[in-house]
Amino acid sequence: MPEMTKFYYDTAGSTNPVTLGALRKMVPLSQILFGADFPFIKSAEQRRLLQEFGVFNARELQVIFSENVGKLLPNTKLKSARLGVRATFCGGVRMDAMSDNPNAQVILITGTSSGIGRLAAETLARAGHSVYASMRQTASRNREAAEALAKLPARVIDLDVTKPGSVSQAVETVIQEAGRLDVLVNNAGHMPIGITEAFTEAQVQQTMDVNFLGPVRLCRAVLPHMRQRGQGLIIHVTSVVGRVLFPACGVYCASKFALEAYAEVLHLELSGLGVESVIVEPGPFPSRLLPNSPEPADRLRAEAYGSIAQIREVFSDTFSKFFASEQSPNTQDVADAIAQLVATPAGKRPLRTVCGPDYGAIAINQYTAPIQAEVLRSIGMPAMAKRAHAAATD
Ligand SMILES: NC(=O)c1ccc[n+]([C@@H]2O[C@H](COP(=O)([O-])OP(=O)(O)OC[C@H]3O[C@@H](n4cnc5c(N)ncnc54)[C@H](OP(=O)(O)O)[C@@H]3O)[C@@H](O)[C@H]2O)c1
16 A cells, blocks of 8 residues: 555545445555545435544544555545645534534524624534534635634634525535535625714615625525425524614614514524524624724714714714623624524424514513414414414513
């Protein structure tokens, strides 16, 4: 046998019996380390072959064998030219997820470069789930976050929620690699603050594109798969200002109210099909949302409001001080609430989970739930009314 070299083994394209059979002939079993039970190994035959090889708990999947493997196994991805790509890939996927946690889920999260999304990705990956942490610009602006998440390990993929091609590509990647998608977390978002009239039509469109149409795109991409499997969970991160209103947040509130409506109707329509659509409503939490807030482009209109135009600065100051104070909420609480929803058995998840200061959102939710259930009964949909009532009162 030629000199031995360390290789990372890309299982995505090569756990077929032919490849594994050929590999076994070349490499002593003791020199192969597989992740214990990674989610993209689907068939019983693949599992049996892996067990024959000897399966180890391994954070990184390593195969030590000949550099000539690419020539010997021409149909695999085990070519030295692709070594770097494979190393990233294997370092990025939680190989031992399924064995550590019998309830491990394949989870796609949007907007994981910072804040709630990043903490949720970390929390869920540490809990043993197979996390696909998606973000924009993984190779440039968000590279540091991407590299840190990949070390967890989580699989980091590019996803801009405003680009339909990017959304479908990301969802396809997950389903192809992992064999399934159990949970989608619609988290990506931004928060324009300022005099509402002074946001231009293009700016309002941009916010709706990220905060509302983004989740719509993701839902439409994952739902055929989830409906077909008769299971799945979609968690929408809205806001308490999807239920109550803050001045200076007219555009942001509109996008979150829209998402609340969409998510709740999905909840009703999907609940008979085994798929759940639930909502997390955070109050204010420190993140990059406030520092990255877009400001109104139409300055003349803002100036026409006189001193009221200072509302952006007032808002920003108030919450910056709050976040710097000892009373500041901990953003980890939102990530924990998301993880709790994932851990809750299907059918037992509440429609709405409020985190942090709620500004009356909990009371509004409690007040509107029976009204909504009554609306459903009055239009001849008692089964949905029952589900609506059950989910709201859990
Ligand atoms: N923090 C709060 O007080 C609070 C309260 C209620 C609700 N929320 C909601 O929680 C969610 C997360 O916000 P956060 O507080 O964690 O803020 P954050 O730290 O600013 O994170 C927002 C994330 O969304 C991403 N994003 C923005 N536009 C995107 C796009 N077109 N495609 C993909 N990703 C995009 C950002 O990525 P880039 O780095 O690439 O920009 C970032 O990863 C948002 O939906 C927000 O509305 C937050």
